[in-house]
Amino acid sequence: MAESIDDVLDKALRNLGISKKVKKTQILNTWSKVIGEEIKEHTEAKYFDRGTLFVNVDNSSWAHQLLFMKENLITKINEKLKEELLTEIRFKVGHISDEQYNFAQQKKNRIEKEDLNKAEKKELEQTANYIDDDNLREKFLNLLTESRKTNKWREKNNWHECPECEVLIPEFKDKCSICELKENNEQLVEKIEQSLYTTPWLSYDKLAAKFPQLKQRDFDAIKDNLAQRLETKLDEMMVLALEGEIDKQKLRVLVQNYVMLETGVSPENLTDRLIEKIIGSNKMKIYNNL
Structure with missing residues:
Protein backbone atom coordinates (compact mmCIF):
# COMPACT_ATOMS: atom_id res chain seq x y z
CA MET A 1 0.00 0.00 0.00
CA ALA A 2 1.42 3.40 -1.01
CA GLU A 3 2.42 5.72 1.82
CA SER A 4 0.73 9.10 2.13
CA ILE A 5 2.77 12.27 1.69
CA ASP A 6 2.36 13.00 5.40
CA ASP A 7 3.77 9.58 6.33
CA VAL A 8 6.71 10.00 3.97
CA LEU A 9 7.50 13.47 5.34
CA ASP A 10 7.20 12.29 8.93
CA LYS A 11 9.56 9.38 8.29
CA ALA A 12 12.06 11.67 6.57
CA LEU A 13 11.98 14.11 9.47
CA ARG A 14 12.53 11.32 11.99
CA ASN A 15 15.51 10.07 9.97
CA LEU A 16 16.98 13.57 10.00
CA GLY A 17 16.46 13.81 13.76
CA ILE A 18 14.34 16.98 13.59
CA SER A 19 10.85 15.52 13.87
CA LYS A 20 10.48 16.59 17.53
CA LYS A 21 11.51 20.17 16.77
CA VAL A 22 9.02 20.41 13.93
CA LYS A 23 6.21 19.05 16.10
CA LYS A 24 7.04 21.52 18.86
CA THR A 25 6.78 24.34 16.34
CA GLN A 26 3.51 22.93 15.01
CA ILE A 27 2.02 22.89 18.52
CA LEU A 28 3.04 26.50 19.21
CA ASN A 29 1.68 27.70 15.86
CA THR A 30 -1.55 25.73 16.21
CA TRP A 31 -2.28 27.35 19.59
CA SER A 32 -2.67 30.80 18.03
CA LYS A 33 -4.83 29.39 15.21
CA VAL A 34 -7.23 27.46 17.45
CA ILE A 35 -7.81 29.82 20.38
CA GLY A 36 -9.31 32.74 18.47
CA GLU A 37 -8.68 36.45 18.88
CA GLU A 38 -10.27 36.92 22.30
CA ILE A 39 -7.81 34.56 24.03
CA LYS A 40 -4.93 35.47 21.73
CA GLU A 41 -4.95 38.97 23.21
CA HIS A 42 -4.04 37.63 26.65
CA THR A 43 -1.88 34.53 26.05
CA GLU A 44 1.29 33.29 24.43
CA ALA A 45 2.34 29.66 23.96
CA LYS A 46 5.95 29.49 25.21
CA TYR A 47 7.15 25.91 24.75
CA PHE A 48 6.06 22.30 24.39
CA ASP A 49 7.65 19.40 26.26
CA ARG A 50 6.66 15.73 26.50
CA GLY A 51 2.99 16.27 25.73
CA THR A 52 2.59 19.43 27.80
CA LEU A 53 2.11 22.91 26.35
CA PHE A 54 3.20 25.78 28.63
CA VAL A 55 1.27 29.00 28.10
CA ASN A 56 1.88 32.45 29.60
CA VAL A 57 -1.24 34.46 30.48
CA ASP A 58 -1.18 38.20 31.16
CA ASN A 59 -3.43 38.11 34.24
CA SER A 60 -4.73 35.69 36.87
CA SER A 61 -8.41 36.09 35.90
CA TRP A 62 -7.74 34.79 32.40
CA ALA A 63 -5.52 32.00 33.76
CA HIS A 64 -8.36 30.72 35.95
CA GLN A 65 -10.91 31.03 33.14
CA LEU A 66 -8.71 29.05 30.75
CA LEU A 67 -8.59 26.17 33.21
CA PHE A 68 -12.28 25.58 32.51
CA MET A 69 -11.56 25.49 28.77
CA LYS A 70 -8.43 23.33 28.89
CA GLU A 71 -9.91 19.98 27.83
CA ASN A 72 -11.76 21.58 24.94
CA LEU A 73 -8.58 23.34 23.77
CA ILE A 74 -6.53 20.13 23.94
CA THR A 75 -9.13 18.36 21.78
CA LYS A 76 -9.24 21.17 19.22
CA ILE A 77 -5.44 21.36 18.92
CA ASN A 78 -5.07 17.59 18.46
CA GLU A 79 -7.87 17.63 15.87
CA LYS A 80 -6.07 20.40 14.00
CA LEU A 81 -2.80 18.44 14.09
CA LYS A 82 -4.60 15.16 13.22
CA GLU A 83 -2.50 13.51 15.92
CA GLU A 84 -2.77 13.05 19.72
CA LEU A 85 0.35 15.07 20.53
CA LEU A 86 -1.01 17.24 23.30
CA THR A 87 -2.06 15.75 26.65
CA GLU A 88 -1.80 18.71 29.03
CA ILE A 89 -1.77 22.53 29.05
CA ARG A 90 -0.26 24.48 31.94
CA PHE A 91 -1.16 28.14 32.35
CA LYS A 92 1.13 30.56 34.14
CA VAL A 93 0.67 34.27 34.78
CA GLY A 94 3.63 35.92 33.09
CA HIS A 95 4.97 38.21 30.40
CA ILE A 96 3.59 38.07 26.87
CA SER A 97 5.66 39.41 24.02
CA ASP A 98 5.33 42.83 22.43
CA GLU A 99 3.93 41.09 19.35
CA GLN A 100 0.99 39.76 21.37
CA TYR A 101 0.49 43.12 23.06
CA ASN A 102 0.46 44.86 19.68
CA PHE A 103 -2.12 42.34 18.45
CA ALA A 104 -4.46 43.36 21.27
CA GLN A 105 -3.91 47.05 20.50
CA GLN A 106 -4.58 46.48 16.80
CA LYS A 107 -7.88 44.78 17.62
CA LYS A 108 -8.86 47.69 19.86
CA ASN A 109 -8.03 50.13 17.05
CA ARG A 110 -10.11 48.14 14.55
CA ILE A 111 -13.11 48.22 16.89
CA GLU A 112 -12.74 51.99 17.39
CA LYS A 113 -12.83 52.46 13.61
CA PRO A 170 -16.19 33.82 19.21
CA GLU A 171 -16.70 31.24 16.47
CA PHE A 172 -14.57 28.63 18.24
CA LYS A 173 -16.59 28.73 21.49
CA ASP A 174 -19.78 26.76 22.12
CA LYS A 175 -21.00 28.89 25.04
CA CYS A 176 -20.15 32.24 26.60
CA SER A 177 -17.84 32.46 29.61
CA ILE A 178 -20.63 32.83 32.16
CA CYS A 179 -22.56 29.84 30.80
CA GLU A 180 -19.35 27.78 30.74
CA LEU A 181 -18.68 28.89 34.29
CA LYS A 182 -22.15 27.76 35.35
CA GLU A 183 -21.75 24.45 33.54
CA ASN A 184 -18.32 23.73 34.98
CA ASN A 185 -18.82 25.13 38.45
CA GLU A 186 -22.43 25.73 39.38
CA GLN A 187 -21.55 25.80 43.07
CA LEU A 188 -19.21 28.76 42.49
CA VAL A 189 -21.94 30.74 40.73
CA GLU A 190 -24.35 29.95 43.55
CA LYS A 191 -21.83 31.18 46.14
CA ILE A 192 -21.29 34.43 44.24
CA GLU A 193 -25.03 34.96 43.87
CA GLN A 194 -25.52 34.30 47.59
CA SER A 195 -22.77 36.80 48.45
CA LEU A 196 -24.41 39.41 46.23
CA TYR A 197 -27.85 38.75 47.70
CA THR A 198 -26.72 39.07 51.31
CA THR A 199 -24.29 41.95 50.65
CA PRO A 200 -25.53 43.46 47.36
CA TRP A 201 -23.24 46.50 47.51
CA LEU A 202 -20.08 44.37 47.10
CA SER A 203 -17.83 45.41 44.22
CA TYR A 204 -16.08 43.12 41.75
CA ASP A 205 -12.69 43.74 43.39
CA LYS A 206 -13.92 42.57 46.79
CA LEU A 207 -15.57 39.44 45.41
CA ALA A 208 -12.57 38.65 43.18
CA ALA A 209 -10.37 38.68 46.28
CA LYS A 210 -12.57 35.91 47.68
CA PHE A 211 -13.08 34.09 44.35
CA PRO A 212 -9.83 34.57 42.32
CA GLN A 213 -11.24 32.75 39.28
CA LEU A 214 -14.02 35.32 38.92
CA LYS A 215 -13.74 37.58 35.86
CA GLN A 216 -15.22 41.07 35.61
CA ARG A 217 -17.60 40.14 32.80
CA ASP A 218 -18.70 36.98 34.68
CA PHE A 219 -19.36 39.13 37.74
CA ASP A 220 -21.40 41.56 35.63
CA ALA A 221 -23.40 38.72 34.07
CA ILE A 222 -24.14 37.08 37.43
CA LYS A 223 -25.10 40.43 38.95
CA ASP A 224 -27.38 41.36 36.02
CA ASN A 225 -29.06 37.97 36.13
CA LEU A 226 -29.68 38.28 39.87
CA ALA A 227 -31.01 41.84 39.47
CA GLN A 228 -33.50 40.70 36.82
CA ARG A 229 -34.76 37.94 39.10
CA LEU A 230 -35.09 40.31 42.04
CA GLU A 231 -36.97 42.81 39.87
CA THR A 232 -39.44 40.11 38.78
CA LYS A 233 -39.90 39.01 42.38
CA LEU A 234 -40.35 42.64 43.43
CA ASP A 235 -43.16 43.17 40.90
CA GLU A 236 -44.93 40.04 42.11
CA MET A 237 -44.67 41.07 45.77
CA MET A 238 -45.84 44.63 45.06
CA VAL A 239 -49.10 43.23 43.64
CA LEU A 240 -49.54 41.02 46.69
CA ALA A 241 -48.83 44.01 48.95
CA LEU A 242 -51.75 45.89 47.42
CA GLU A 243 -53.94 42.94 48.28
CA GLY A 244 -52.57 42.82 51.82
CA GLU A 245 -51.16 39.32 51.36
CA ILE A 246 -47.44 39.91 51.94
CA ASP A 247 -44.91 40.14 54.75
CA LYS A 248 -44.21 43.89 54.73
CA GLN A 249 -40.78 43.60 56.30
CA LYS A 250 -39.75 40.98 53.74
CA LEU A 251 -40.79 43.31 50.91
CA ARG A 252 -38.89 46.25 52.41
CA VAL A 253 -35.74 44.14 52.57
CA LEU A 254 -36.23 42.99 48.97
CA VAL A 255 -36.63 46.58 47.75
CA GLN A 256 -33.49 47.69 49.59
CA ASN A 257 -31.44 44.73 48.36
CA TYR A 258 -32.56 45.35 44.78
CA VAL A 259 -31.61 49.05 44.95
CA MET A 260 -28.22 48.32 46.53
CA LEU A 261 -27.51 45.66 43.90
CA GLU A 262 -28.35 48.08 41.07
CA THR A 263 -26.38 51.00 42.51
CA GLY A 264 -23.61 49.48 44.63
CA VAL A 265 -24.63 51.78 47.49
CA SER A 266 -24.07 50.43 51.03
CA PRO A 267 -26.91 50.39 53.61
CA GLU A 268 -25.73 53.51 55.46
CA ASN A 269 -25.92 55.53 52.24
CA LEU A 270 -29.32 54.25 51.12
CA THR A 271 -31.90 57.07 50.90
CA ASP A 272 -35.58 57.29 50.01
CA ARG A 273 -34.68 59.54 47.09
CA LEU A 274 -32.33 56.92 45.66
CA ILE A 275 -34.87 54.13 46.21
CA GLU A 276 -37.54 56.09 44.36
CA LYS A 277 -35.15 56.81 41.49
CA ILE A 278 -34.54 53.07 41.01
CA ILE A 279 -38.01 51.57 41.60
CA GLY A 280 -40.15 54.50 40.39
CA SER A 281 -42.74 56.71 42.08
CA ASN A 282 -45.67 54.23 41.94
CA LYS A 283 -43.77 51.46 43.70
CA MET A 284 -42.34 54.06 46.12
CA LYS A 285 -45.87 54.88 47.28
CA ILE A 286 -46.40 51.22 48.16
CA TYR A 287 -42.97 51.07 49.80
CA ASN A 288 -43.74 54.12 52.00
CA ASN A 289 -46.89 52.42 53.29
CA LEU A 290 -45.12 49.23 54.34
Missing part, protein backbone atom coordinates in the same frame (compact mmCIF):
# COMPACT_ATOMS: atom_id res chain seq x y z
CA GLU A 114 -16.24 50.78 13.31
CA ASP A 115 -18.82 53.29 12.07
CA LEU A 116 -22.27 53.78 13.55
CA ASN A 117 -25.02 55.13 11.32
CA LYS A 118 -27.23 58.10 12.24
CA ALA A 119 -30.07 55.90 13.49
CA GLU A 120 -27.74 53.95 15.79
CA LYS A 121 -26.18 57.13 17.19
CA LYS A 122 -29.62 58.65 17.80
CA GLU A 123 -30.80 55.50 19.59
CA LEU A 124 -27.79 55.55 21.91
CA GLU A 125 -28.20 59.27 22.62
CA GLN A 126 -31.86 58.75 23.53
CA THR A 127 -30.87 55.92 25.86
CA ALA A 128 -28.36 58.17 27.65
CA ASN A 129 -30.58 61.25 27.82
CA TYR A 130 -32.34 60.18 31.02
CA ILE A 131 -29.13 61.05 32.96
CA ASP A 132 -29.21 64.69 34.13
CA ASP A 133 -25.53 65.10 34.94
CA ASP A 134 -23.68 66.16 31.74
CA ASN A 135 -20.39 64.51 32.65
CA LEU A 136 -22.01 61.23 33.71
CA ARG A 137 -24.25 61.21 30.62
CA GLU A 138 -21.23 61.64 28.32
CA LYS A 139 -19.37 58.77 30.00
CA PHE A 140 -22.44 56.54 29.73
CA LEU A 141 -22.88 57.41 26.05
CA ASN A 142 -19.22 56.59 25.38
CA LEU A 143 -19.71 53.23 27.08
CA LEU A 144 -22.82 52.49 25.00
CA THR A 145 -21.00 53.50 21.80
CA GLU A 146 -18.00 51.30 22.57
CA SER A 147 -20.30 48.36 23.30
CA ARG A 148 -22.24 48.84 20.04
CA LYS A 149 -19.03 49.11 17.99
CA THR A 150 -17.65 45.98 19.64
CA ASN A 151 -20.79 44.02 18.77
CA LYS A 152 -20.65 45.20 15.14
CA TRP A 153 -17.01 44.13 14.91
CA ARG A 154 -17.87 40.76 16.41
CA GLU A 155 -20.70 40.18 13.94
CA LYS A 156 -18.35 40.97 11.03
CA ASN A 157 -15.88 38.43 12.40
CA ASN A 158 -18.40 35.58 12.54
CA TRP A 159 -19.15 35.68 16.26
CA HIS A 160 -22.38 33.86 17.07
CA GLU A 161 -24.97 33.83 19.85
CA CYS A 162 -24.46 31.72 22.94
CA PRO A 163 -27.27 29.10 22.85
CA GLU A 164 -28.00 29.67 26.55
CA CYS A 165 -28.07 33.47 26.93
CA GLU A 166 -27.71 34.81 23.33
CA VAL A 167 -24.66 37.05 23.94
CA LEU A 168 -22.15 37.15 21.06
CA ILE A 169 -19.19 34.78 21.40
Whole structure:
Protein backbone atom coordinates (compact mmCIF):
# COMPACT_ATOMS: atom_id res chain seq x y z
CA MET A 1 0.00 0.00 0.00
CA ALA A 2 1.42 3.40 -1.01
CA GLU A 3 2.42 5.72 1.82
CA SER A 4 0.73 9.10 2.13
CA ILE A 5 2.77 12.27 1.69
CA ASP A 6 2.36 13.00 5.40
CA ASP A 7 3.77 9.58 6.33
CA VAL A 8 6.71 10.00 3.97
CA LEU A 9 7.50 13.47 5.34
CA ASP A 10 7.20 12.29 8.93
CA LYS A 11 9.56 9.38 8.29
CA ALA A 12 12.06 11.67 6.57
CA LEU A 13 11.98 14.11 9.47
CA ARG A 14 12.53 11.32 11.99
CA ASN A 15 15.51 10.07 9.97
CA LEU A 16 16.98 13.57 10.00
CA GLY A 17 16.46 13.81 13.76
CA ILE A 18 14.34 16.98 13.59
CA SER A 19 10.85 15.52 13.87
CA LYS A 20 10.48 16.59 17.53
CA LYS A 21 11.51 20.17 16.77
CA VAL A 22 9.02 20.41 13.93
CA LYS A 23 6.21 19.05 16.10
CA LYS A 24 7.04 21.52 18.86
CA THR A 25 6.78 24.34 16.34
CA GLN A 26 3.51 22.93 15.01
CA ILE A 27 2.02 22.89 18.52
CA LEU A 28 3.04 26.50 19.21
CA ASN A 29 1.68 27.70 15.86
CA THR A 30 -1.55 25.73 16.21
CA TRP A 31 -2.28 27.35 19.59
CA SER A 32 -2.67 30.80 18.03
CA LYS A 33 -4.83 29.39 15.21
CA VAL A 34 -7.23 27.46 17.45
CA ILE A 35 -7.81 29.82 20.38
CA GLY A 36 -9.31 32.74 18.47
CA GLU A 37 -8.68 36.45 18.88
CA GLU A 38 -10.27 36.92 22.30
CA ILE A 39 -7.81 34.56 24.03
CA LYS A 40 -4.93 35.47 21.73
CA GLU A 41 -4.95 38.97 23.21
CA HIS A 42 -4.04 37.63 26.65
CA THR A 43 -1.88 34.53 26.05
CA GLU A 44 1.29 33.29 24.43
CA ALA A 45 2.34 29.66 23.96
CA LYS A 46 5.95 29.49 25.21
CA TYR A 47 7.15 25.91 24.75
CA PHE A 48 6.06 22.30 24.39
CA ASP A 49 7.65 19.40 26.26
CA ARG A 50 6.66 15.73 26.50
CA GLY A 51 2.99 16.27 25.73
CA THR A 52 2.59 19.43 27.80
CA LEU A 53 2.11 22.91 26.35
CA PHE A 54 3.20 25.78 28.63
CA VAL A 55 1.27 29.00 28.10
CA ASN A 56 1.88 32.45 29.60
CA VAL A 57 -1.24 34.46 30.48
CA ASP A 58 -1.18 38.20 31.16
CA ASN A 59 -3.43 38.11 34.24
CA SER A 60 -4.73 35.69 36.87
CA SER A 61 -8.41 36.09 35.90
CA TRP A 62 -7.74 34.79 32.40
CA ALA A 63 -5.52 32.00 33.76
CA HIS A 64 -8.36 30.72 35.95
CA GLN A 65 -10.91 31.03 33.14
CA LEU A 66 -8.71 29.05 30.75
CA LEU A 67 -8.59 26.17 33.21
CA PHE A 68 -12.28 25.58 32.51
CA MET A 69 -11.56 25.49 28.77
CA LYS A 70 -8.43 23.33 28.89
CA GLU A 71 -9.91 19.98 27.83
CA ASN A 72 -11.76 21.58 24.94
CA LEU A 73 -8.58 23.34 23.77
CA ILE A 74 -6.53 20.13 23.94
CA THR A 75 -9.13 18.36 21.78
CA LYS A 76 -9.24 21.17 19.22
CA ILE A 77 -5.44 21.36 18.92
CA ASN A 78 -5.07 17.59 18.46
CA GLU A 79 -7.87 17.63 15.87
CA LYS A 80 -6.07 20.40 14.00
CA LEU A 81 -2.80 18.44 14.09
CA LYS A 82 -4.60 15.16 13.22
CA GLU A 83 -2.50 13.51 15.92
CA GLU A 84 -2.77 13.05 19.72
CA LEU A 85 0.35 15.07 20.53
CA LEU A 86 -1.01 17.24 23.30
CA THR A 87 -2.06 15.75 26.65
CA GLU A 88 -1.80 18.71 29.03
CA ILE A 89 -1.77 22.53 29.05
CA ARG A 90 -0.26 24.48 31.94
CA PHE A 91 -1.16 28.14 32.35
CA LYS A 92 1.13 30.56 34.14
CA VAL A 93 0.67 34.27 34.78
CA GLY A 94 3.63 35.92 33.09
CA HIS A 95 4.97 38.21 30.40
CA ILE A 96 3.59 38.07 26.87
CA SER A 97 5.66 39.41 24.02
CA ASP A 98 5.33 42.83 22.43
CA GLU A 99 3.93 41.09 19.35
CA GLN A 100 0.99 39.76 21.37
CA TYR A 101 0.49 43.12 23.06
CA ASN A 102 0.46 44.86 19.68
CA PHE A 103 -2.12 42.34 18.45
CA ALA A 104 -4.46 43.36 21.27
CA GLN A 105 -3.91 47.05 20.50
CA GLN A 106 -4.58 46.48 16.80
CA LYS A 107 -7.88 44.78 17.62
CA LYS A 108 -8.86 47.69 19.86
CA ASN A 109 -8.03 50.13 17.05
CA ARG A 110 -10.11 48.14 14.55
CA ILE A 111 -13.11 48.22 16.89
CA GLU A 112 -12.74 51.99 17.39
CA LYS A 113 -12.83 52.46 13.61
CA GLU A 114 -16.24 50.78 13.31
CA ASP A 115 -18.82 53.29 12.07
CA LEU A 116 -22.27 53.78 13.55
CA ASN A 117 -25.02 55.13 11.32
CA LYS A 118 -27.23 58.10 12.24
CA ALA A 119 -30.07 55.90 13.49
CA GLU A 120 -27.74 53.95 15.79
CA LYS A 121 -26.18 57.13 17.19
CA LYS A 122 -29.62 58.65 17.80
CA GLU A 123 -30.80 55.50 19.59
CA LEU A 124 -27.79 55.55 21.91
CA GLU A 125 -28.20 59.27 22.62
CA GLN A 126 -31.86 58.75 23.53
CA THR A 127 -30.87 55.92 25.86
CA ALA A 128 -28.36 58.17 27.65
CA ASN A 129 -30.58 61.25 27.82
CA TYR A 130 -32.34 60.18 31.02
CA ILE A 131 -29.13 61.05 32.96
CA ASP A 132 -29.21 64.69 34.13
CA ASP A 133 -25.53 65.10 34.94
CA ASP A 134 -23.68 66.16 31.74
CA ASN A 135 -20.39 64.51 32.65
CA LEU A 136 -22.01 61.23 33.71
CA ARG A 137 -24.25 61.21 30.62
CA GLU A 138 -21.23 61.64 28.32
CA LYS A 139 -19.37 58.77 30.00
CA PHE A 140 -22.44 56.54 29.73
CA LEU A 141 -22.88 57.41 26.05
CA ASN A 142 -19.22 56.59 25.38
CA LEU A 143 -19.71 53.23 27.08
CA LEU A 144 -22.82 52.49 25.00
CA THR A 145 -21.00 53.50 21.80
CA GLU A 146 -18.00 51.30 22.57
CA SER A 147 -20.30 48.36 23.30
CA ARG A 148 -22.24 48.84 20.04
CA LYS A 149 -19.03 49.11 17.99
CA THR A 150 -17.65 45.98 19.64
CA ASN A 151 -20.79 44.02 18.77
CA LYS A 152 -20.65 45.20 15.14
CA TRP A 153 -17.01 44.13 14.91
CA ARG A 154 -17.87 40.76 16.41
CA GLU A 155 -20.70 40.18 13.94
CA LYS A 156 -18.35 40.97 11.03
CA ASN A 157 -15.88 38.43 12.40
CA ASN A 158 -18.40 35.58 12.54
CA TRP A 159 -19.15 35.68 16.26
CA HIS A 160 -22.38 33.86 17.07
CA GLU A 161 -24.97 33.83 19.85
CA CYS A 162 -24.46 31.72 22.94
CA PRO A 163 -27.27 29.10 22.85
CA GLU A 164 -28.00 29.67 26.55
CA CYS A 165 -28.07 33.47 26.93
CA GLU A 166 -27.71 34.81 23.33
CA VAL A 167 -24.66 37.05 23.94
CA LEU A 168 -22.15 37.15 21.06
CA ILE A 169 -19.19 34.78 21.40
CA PRO A 170 -16.19 33.82 19.21
CA GLU A 171 -16.70 31.24 16.47
CA PHE A 172 -14.57 28.63 18.24
CA LYS A 173 -16.59 28.73 21.49
CA ASP A 174 -19.78 26.76 22.12
CA LYS A 175 -21.00 28.89 25.04
CA CYS A 176 -20.15 32.24 26.60
CA SER A 177 -17.84 32.46 29.61
CA ILE A 178 -20.63 32.83 32.16
CA CYS A 179 -22.56 29.84 30.80
CA GLU A 180 -19.35 27.78 30.74
CA LEU A 181 -18.68 28.89 34.29
CA LYS A 182 -22.15 27.76 35.35
CA GLU A 183 -21.75 24.45 33.54
CA ASN A 184 -18.32 23.73 34.98
CA ASN A 185 -18.82 25.13 38.45
CA GLU A 186 -22.43 25.73 39.38
CA GLN A 187 -21.55 25.80 43.07
CA LEU A 188 -19.21 28.76 42.49
CA VAL A 189 -21.94 30.74 40.73
CA GLU A 190 -24.35 29.95 43.55
CA LYS A 191 -21.83 31.18 46.14
CA ILE A 192 -21.29 34.43 44.24
CA GLU A 193 -25.03 34.96 43.87
CA GLN A 194 -25.52 34.30 47.59
CA SER A 195 -22.77 36.80 48.45
CA LEU A 196 -24.41 39.41 46.23
CA TYR A 197 -27.85 38.75 47.70
CA THR A 198 -26.72 39.07 51.31
CA THR A 199 -24.29 41.95 50.65
CA PRO A 200 -25.53 43.46 47.36
CA TRP A 201 -23.24 46.50 47.51
CA LEU A 202 -20.08 44.37 47.10
CA SER A 203 -17.83 45.41 44.22
CA TYR A 204 -16.08 43.12 41.75
CA ASP A 205 -12.69 43.74 43.39
CA LYS A 206 -13.92 42.57 46.79
CA LEU A 207 -15.57 39.44 45.41
CA ALA A 208 -12.57 38.65 43.18
CA ALA A 209 -10.37 38.68 46.28
CA LYS A 210 -12.57 35.91 47.68
CA PHE A 211 -13.08 34.09 44.35
CA PRO A 212 -9.83 34.57 42.32
CA GLN A 213 -11.24 32.75 39.28
CA LEU A 214 -14.02 35.32 38.92
CA LYS A 215 -13.74 37.58 35.86
CA GLN A 216 -15.22 41.07 35.61
CA ARG A 217 -17.60 40.14 32.80
CA ASP A 218 -18.70 36.98 34.68
CA PHE A 219 -19.36 39.13 37.74
CA ASP A 220 -21.40 41.56 35.63
CA ALA A 221 -23.40 38.72 34.07
CA ILE A 222 -24.14 37.08 37.43
CA LYS A 223 -25.10 40.43 38.95
CA ASP A 224 -27.38 41.36 36.02
CA ASN A 225 -29.06 37.97 36.13
CA LEU A 226 -29.68 38.28 39.87
CA ALA A 227 -31.01 41.84 39.47
CA GLN A 228 -33.50 40.70 36.82
CA ARG A 229 -34.76 37.94 39.10
CA LEU A 230 -35.09 40.31 42.04
CA GLU A 231 -36.97 42.81 39.87
CA THR A 232 -39.44 40.11 38.78
CA LYS A 233 -39.90 39.01 42.38
CA LEU A 234 -40.35 42.64 43.43
CA ASP A 235 -43.16 43.17 40.90
CA GLU A 236 -44.93 40.04 42.11
CA MET A 237 -44.67 41.07 45.77
CA MET A 238 -45.84 44.63 45.06
CA VAL A 239 -49.10 43.23 43.64
CA LEU A 240 -49.54 41.02 46.69
CA ALA A 241 -48.83 44.01 48.95
CA LEU A 242 -51.75 45.89 47.42
CA GLU A 243 -53.94 42.94 48.28
CA GLY A 244 -52.57 42.82 51.82
CA GLU A 245 -51.16 39.32 51.36
CA ILE A 246 -47.44 39.91 51.94
CA ASP A 247 -44.91 40.14 54.75
CA LYS A 248 -44.21 43.89 54.73
CA GLN A 249 -40.78 43.60 56.30
CA LYS A 250 -39.75 40.98 53.74
CA LEU A 251 -40.79 43.31 50.91
CA ARG A 252 -38.89 46.25 52.41
CA VAL A 253 -35.74 44.14 52.57
CA LEU A 254 -36.23 42.99 48.97
CA VAL A 255 -36.63 46.58 47.75
CA GLN A 256 -33.49 47.69 49.59
CA ASN A 257 -31.44 44.73 48.36
CA TYR A 258 -32.56 45.35 44.78
CA VAL A 259 -31.61 49.05 44.95
CA MET A 260 -28.22 48.32 46.53
CA LEU A 261 -27.51 45.66 43.90
CA GLU A 262 -28.35 48.08 41.07
CA THR A 263 -26.38 51.00 42.51
CA GLY A 264 -23.61 49.48 44.63
CA VAL A 265 -24.63 51.78 47.49
CA SER A 266 -24.07 50.43 51.03
CA PRO A 267 -26.91 50.39 53.61
CA GLU A 268 -25.73 53.51 55.46
CA ASN A 269 -25.92 55.53 52.24
CA LEU A 270 -29.32 54.25 51.12
CA THR A 271 -31.90 57.07 50.90
CA ASP A 272 -35.58 57.29 50.01
CA ARG A 273 -34.68 59.54 47.09
CA LEU A 274 -32.33 56.92 45.66
CA ILE A 275 -34.87 54.13 46.21
CA GLU A 276 -37.54 56.09 44.36
CA LYS A 277 -35.15 56.81 41.49
CA ILE A 278 -34.54 53.07 41.01
CA ILE A 279 -38.01 51.57 41.60
CA GLY A 280 -40.15 54.50 40.39
CA SER A 281 -42.74 56.71 42.08
CA ASN A 282 -45.67 54.23 41.94
CA LYS A 283 -43.77 51.46 43.70
CA MET A 284 -42.34 54.06 46.12
CA LYS A 285 -45.87 54.88 47.28
CA ILE A 286 -46.40 51.22 48.16
CA TYR A 287 -42.97 51.07 49.80
CA ASN A 288 -43.74 54.12 52.00
CA ASN A 289 -46.89 52.42 53.29
CA LEU A 290 -45.12 49.23 54.34
